[in-house]
Amino acid sequence: MPEHTVAVIGAGKIGELVVSGLLRSGWPTDRLLVTARRAARGAELAERYGVTVVGNAEAVERADVLAIAVKPQDAATLLDEIGPRVPAEKLVISLCAGLPTSFFAARLPEGTPVIRVMTNTPALVDQAMTAISAGPHANGEQLAIAEEMFKPLGVTLRVPESQQDAVTALSGSGPAYFYLLVEAMVDAGILLGLPRQVAHELIVQTAIGSAVMLRDSGEHPVKLREAVTSPAGTTISAIRELENHGVRAALLAALEAARDRAREIAAQAR
Numbered sequence: 001m002p003e004h005t006v007a008v009i010g011a012g013k014i015g016e017l018v019v020s021g022l023l024r025s026g027w028p029t030d031r032l033l034v035t036a037r038r039a040a041r042g043a044e045l046a047e048r049y050g051v052t053v054v055g056n057a058e059a060v061e062r063a064d065v066l067a068i069a070v071k072p073q074d075a076a077t078l079l080d081e082i083g084p085r086v087p088a089e090k091l092v093i094s095l096c097a098g099l100p101t102s103f104f105a106a107r108l109p110e111g112t113p114v115i116r117v118m119t120n121t122p123a124l125v126d127q128a129m130t131a132i133s134a135g136p137h138a139n140g141e142q143l144a145i146a147e148e149m150f151k152p153l154g155v156t157l158r159v160p161e162s163q164q165d166a167v168t169a170l171s172g173s174g175p176a177y178f179y180l181l182v183e184a185m186v187d188a189g190i191l192l193g194l195p196r197q198v199a200h201e202l203i204v205q206t207a208i209g210s211a212v213m214l215r216d217s218g219e220h221p222v223k224l225r226e227a228v229t230s231p232a233g234t235t236i237s238a239i240r241e242l243e244n245h246g247v248r249a250a251l252l253a254a255l256e257a258a259r260d261r262a263r264e265i266a267a268q269a270r
Helices: 014-025 037-047 056-062 072-085 101-107 121-125 139-155 161-172 172-190 198-217 220-226 234-244 245-270
Strands: 006-009 032-035 065-068 091-094 115-119 128-134 156-159
Touching: 006 014, 014 032, 014 037, 014 121, 014 156, 032 091, 032 198, 037 139, 065 072, 065 139, 072 101, 072 245, 091 139, 101 115, 115 139, 115 161, 115 220, 115 245, 121 128, 121 156, 128 139, 128 161, 139 156, 156 161, 161 245, 198 220, 234 245
Parallel strands: 006 032, 006 065, 065 091, 091 115, 128 156
Antiparallel strands: 115 128
8 A cells, every 4th residue: 555645736638647547556545636727627637536636735735745747838837836845855756748857956945856757648558658767866765656656557667867858759759659650551551442440450459469579579679570571572562662761760860859859848948
């Protein structure tokens, strides 16, 4: 049974992911507080999850762990409001994309432990990829608390904070790339004469099966791809077209752009 009371401050999309995941994992509702900027949003969350909705000041007072899930551009205003109220020993977990722990350290009492977390939307089906990084004042016990919170949502991984912008580009934004790819492949199936629902089912199950093979086989993706690619066959013809259209280069450029945007968000928020 969790011994810590968690307050999710700013329960938008990511905040709600955390709330719903904690509750699915058995986290007791009396150990979970939620804040929302709009009263209607707070009422919606209270009705949907049975959680207690409080103001930011009460959340700071009652919770042991503050999970800050506001939009990055709203973080400075929030910290101006609650920063002076946060005791230095209280654990702060940031889910704000792009913002380094130093951003929070500058607005919180000296020595406040801050942990930076990047998760993703597959948390909705308990298949999230969550990367966790400790700020300068966070210790191993506090990292374990963060892992306790996010492990029920999927897989957790500790990384140096210097890698978090790359994590944001790969796994934070990653689901969107796969959805775009599936959307394009479904359209291709329709072009080839398949009904939309048939094309959708074929591609989605193929994506699930391929992902499970990648996870469970331990094989390098090149070996798995080569196993499907027969000499002078259909697959190599398709791969040639993908290479001709620069799909690999486009992905490299896209992820660099996402990484750079994460850095821009941090720079603009200072």
